[in-house]
Amino acid sequence: MNIWLVMLIGGLITFGMRFSLIYLFGRFHVPEALRKALRYVPPAVLSAIIFPELFIRDEMLNLSLDNYRLMAGLVAILAAWFTKNILITILAGMLALFLLQFFL
Amino acid sequence: MTEQAKNFWAGVRAEIPLMIGGFPFGMIYGALAINAGLSTSAAQWMSSLVFAGSAQFITTQLVRESAPGFVIVLTIAVVNLRHMLYSASLAPYLASLSTRWKVLLSYLLTDEAYAPTVIHYEKEGINPFSHFFLLGAGLALWMDWQISTALGIFLGAAIPESWSLDFALPLTFIAMVVPVLKNRPAIAAALSAGVVALFAYALPYKLGLIVAALVGIIVGTILEGRKSPKRTSPPRGMP
Numbered sequence: 001m002n003i004w005l006v007m008l009i010g011g012l013i014t015f016g017m018r019f020s021l022i023y024l025f026g027r028f029h030v031p032e033a034l035r036k037a038l039r040y041v042p043p044a045v046l047s048a049i050i051f052p053e054l055f056i057r058d059e060m061l062n063l064s065l066d067n068y069r070l071m072a073g074l075v076a077i078l079a080a081w082f083t084k085n086i087l088i089t090i091l092a093g094m095l096a097l098f099l100l101q102f103f104l
Numbered sequence: 105m106t107e108q109a110k111n112f113w114a115g116v117r118a119e120i121p122l123m124i125g126g127f128p129f130g131m132i133y134g135a136l137a138i139n140a141g142l143s144t145s146a147a148q149w150m151s152s153l154v155f156a157g158s159a160q161f162i163t164t165q166l167v168r169e170s171a172p173g174f175v176i177v178l179t180i181a182v183v184n185l186r187h188m189l190y191s192a193s194l195a196p197y198l199a200s201l202s203t204r205w206k207v208l209l210s211y212l213l214t215d216e217a218y219a220p221t222v223i224h225y226e227k228e229g230i231n232p233f234s235h236f237f238l239l240g241a242g243l244a245l246w247m248d249w250q251i252s253t254a255l256g257i258f259l260g261a262a263i264p265e266s267w268s269l270d271f272a273l274p275l276t277f278i279a280m281v282v283p284v285l286k287n288r289p290a291i292a293a294a295l296s297a298g299v300v301a302l303f304a305y306a307l308p309y310k311l312g313l314i315v316a317a318l319v320g321i322i323v324g325t326i327l328e329g330r331k332s333p334k335r336t337s338p339p340r341g342m343p
Contacts, residue, residue: 003146006173010163010180011153017187019210023203025195030188037325038185042158043294044320045183046281048313049165051298052305053274061302069271076275080282087128089279090272097271 068104072097107233115240118220123248126157126216130249132272133160134256139269140168144257151253155246156214158280159183165273171310178314190218194238197225201235209235212242293324 021028054073055061065071076093083089105113130151137147142164150160159180166176190213198206221238228234263269285291297320304312 002173003142003167004149006163006176007146007150007153009177010159011155013177013181014154014156014159014184014187015211017181017184018191018213019207020188021191022195022198022206022210022213025199030192033325035189036328037321038189039328040290040293040321040324041182041185041317042284043281043290044297044324045162045179045313045317046277047294047298047320048301048316049162050274050277050281051301052312053277055302056305069274072271073274073278076278077282080279084283086276086279089282090132090275093275093278094268094272097268101268 068097068100071100107231108236111231111233111236112240114224115221115237115242116244118224118237119216119241119244122216122220123244126245126248127252129157129276130252131256131259132276133157133164134253134258135260135263135269136161136256136273137164137167138257138260139263140164142167144261147257148250148253151249152246154180155211155249156180156184156187157249161273161276166310166313168270168273169310171313175310175314179317182314182317187213190215190222193222194218194225197230198235198238205235209238209242212238212246214242214245216245217242289324289327292327293320296320296323 021030050073054070055063055067057067057069062070072093075096076089079085079092080089133151134147137150137160138144142150150163154160154163162179162183163176166179191210194213198209201209217238220241224237225234260269281294285294297316300319301312301316304315306312307315
């Protein structure tokens with residue numbers, strides 16, 4: 001699919017969700033089960049993206065210390081845990097990867 | 105000053121801290137989008153067509169991995185489901201507006217516009233012009249996001265490959281996910297989705313991502329059972 005079409009449909013879906021219940025006010029109630037499930041969208045989707053980025057190198061599962069992205073990712077997880085700050089987390093992870101790549 | 109202008113500028117003022125917080129992310133998005141192979145115009149247009157930070161970062165990641173369009177669209181849908189909650193929450197305050205106003209304000213309803221607006225409405229109540237507050241907050245963030253994206257695109261083109269800038273994407277996701285891991289069901293959702301993503305990595309069309317996300321959501325929902333922990337919310341600083 002063409003990237004422009006993807007962005008257009010993605011944008012329409014996003015708009016549709018923002019518009020949905022403002023438009024349907026009084027005619028539709030969000031079911032409690034959906035409300036509950038929505039809370040787990042961020043942890044589930046984000047982890048599903050993060051894990052392969054850290055653990056899979058060259059199409060293979062790589063759990064060794066030579067997997068610099070995994071090591072730098074762990075540094076970032078610690079930084080995120082202690083600071084809860086997005087910019088510090090990114091900087092810590094990038095710095096860790098940089099140091100591992102150039103000095104090991 | 106008219107009542108409209110008063111409400112509008114109050115919305116802009118309330119948005120300023122969030123604009124400052126969001127600016128670096130617009131820049132990071134712009135730089136990464138170029139780095140992932142998006143054209144300058146596609147990268148910039150995504151910021152107004154989709155206008156949703158986390159969905160834009162994820163789209164960038166999936167474009168880099170050459171995922172097919174329907175997987176990207178499906179992922180954007182899942183990631184942006186939370187906007188239905190914002191829509192539900194603001195609906196009673198906007199009920200009397202014309203459809204034209206509802207369309208405009210819905211387009212501007214990002215995480216960052218929602219947060220100060222709902223707090224303002226809950227505290228001050230509403231008046232016949234309080235929709236101008238959301239308009240001010242939403243437009244301010246919109247401008248902020250477009251300008252920061254443009255600056256990021258401009259700078260991103262100058263960053264050499266050897267800096268491994270692409271790694272900033274998973275790092276951004278790490279920074280977003282760690283703060284929402286506040287209770288056991290959320291941690292279980294994250295771990296199960298992550299592990300399934302590794303095993304389902306070889307599935308065609310990057311469908312592993314969708315499968316893994318669904319498993320995580322189901323695991324979290326089941327574990328939560330009847331308990332109702334604090335709700336997780338996306339981090340600040342991104343539409």
